[in-house]
Amino acid sequence: MVTRERTTERGFTLLEISVAMAIFGIFLYIIVMLTSEMKRNEKKYPVNFMEHPQVSAVMARMRRDVFDASYYPQEVGGFDQSGQVLIVATIHKDGTIESVVYDFKTPGEVHRRTFLGNVQQTEWIARGLPVFNWSPLDDGAHVGVEIKAYDGPSLAIDQIFFPRAKAAG
Amino acid sequence: MRRQRGFSLIEILFALLILSIVITTTIYMFGQRQRRMREANEVILAYQALSNEAELWRHVSFDSIDPTKEMSFKSTDFAIIAPLQPYATAVRVDQPNDKVRNVTLTIRWGDGGKREARLSIIRTNTGGGNLW
Numbered sequence: 349m350v351t352r353e354r355t356t357e358r359g360f361t362l363l364e365i366s367v368a369m370a371i372f373g374i375f376l377y378i379i380v381m382l383t384s385e386m387k388r389n390e391k392k393y394p395v396n397f398m399e400h401p402q403v404s405a406v407m408a409r410m411r412r413d414v415f416d417a418s419y420y421p422q423e424v425g426g427f428d429q430s431g432q433v434l435i436v437a438t439i440h441k442d443g444t445i446e447s448v449v450y451d452f453k454t455p456g457e458v459h460r461r462t463f464l465g466n467v468q469q470t471e472w473i474a475r476g477l478p479v480f481n482w483s484p485l486d487d488g489a490h491v492g493v494e495i496k497a498y499d500g501p502s503l504a505i506d507q508i509f510f511p512r513a514k515a516a517g
Numbered sequence: 518m519r520r521q522r523g524f525s526l527i528e529i530l531f532a533l534l535i536l537s538i539v540i541t542t543t544i545y546m547f548g549q550r551q552r553r554m555r556e557a558n559e560v561i562l563a564y565q566a567l568s569n570e571a572e573l574w575r576h577v578s579f580d581s582i583d584p585t586k587e588m589s590f591k592s593t594d595f596a597i598i599a600p601l602q603p604y605a606t607a608v609r610v611d612q613p614n615d616k617v618r619n620v621t622l623t624i625r626w627g628d629g630g631k632r633e634a635r636l637s638i639i640r641t642n643t644g645g646g647n648l649w
Contacts, residue, residue, distance in 0.1 A: 506597035
């Protein structure tokens with residue numbers, strides 16, 4: 349004798365699945381819209397300063413050094429003035445002339461070295477930075493510096509500093 | 518007799534509702550974070566431009582800062598604030614007394630100029646050509 353078990357199993361109806369899929373589809377659409385808008389915004393504002401927390405420390409030190417600059421030596425301690433090396437002569441707190449060398453040659457790093465004569469006294473290194481360079485800026489009365497830094501292809505820093513007194517170019 | 522059944526439509530909808538609330542909240546928080554980071558970056562860019570402008574205004578002679586005339590930014594290079602476009606710049610000069618002139622530099626951008634960064638410098642008449 350063959351017994352036949354009767355079950356009341358049933359899956360979802362087509363209507364149920366359609367409604368659930370429709371809701372999920374709307375939801376996915378919203379997610380895609382939001383993420384694409386975020387990406388558009390990121391492209392518009394590609395510079396991420398939060399990735400470079402040391403920038404403000406570098407800029408603050410550079411601002412003070414240029415502000416105190418009396419002239420810009422061409423060469424100090426084996427470093428030559430160039431777009432990747434900024435040399436300023438400042439007056440040290442004891443009255444002597446101290447040369448400060450900002451070395452941007454290592455990408456992502458800024459080395460600040462101080463010299464008395466040609467003898468290095470200190471070195472301070474900031475890492476995790478955009479790529480720096482500088483150029484002289486003459487407003488007619490003063491020779492200042494324009495510091496630029498690029499975060500990838502984007503201009504992240506563009507700052508001009510002038511010394512408080514007229515410095516030699 | 519074994520009676521098995523799947524989830525009802527109500528159960529599925531309720532589960533989807535909870536899921537959507539969780540995901541929407543996450544996306545909203547993520548979006549807020551992105552927006553705040555973007556706004557912080559914008560302020561940094563704006564203050565760089567203002568700082569450069571202030572540096573230029575420190576060097577001009579006291580007499581050339583005329584509170585009766587309409588003044589504009591002296592910078593010619595605005596590449597640093599290009600991501601803020603469209604933006605507007607403004608200079609206001611106040612003269613609280615004969616020997617002092619306050620220069621207020623302003624950049625407005627975003628949502629019809631609702632966002633604003635402002636920097637003021639005080640110039641005093643030292644009798645010379647300029648402060649230096």
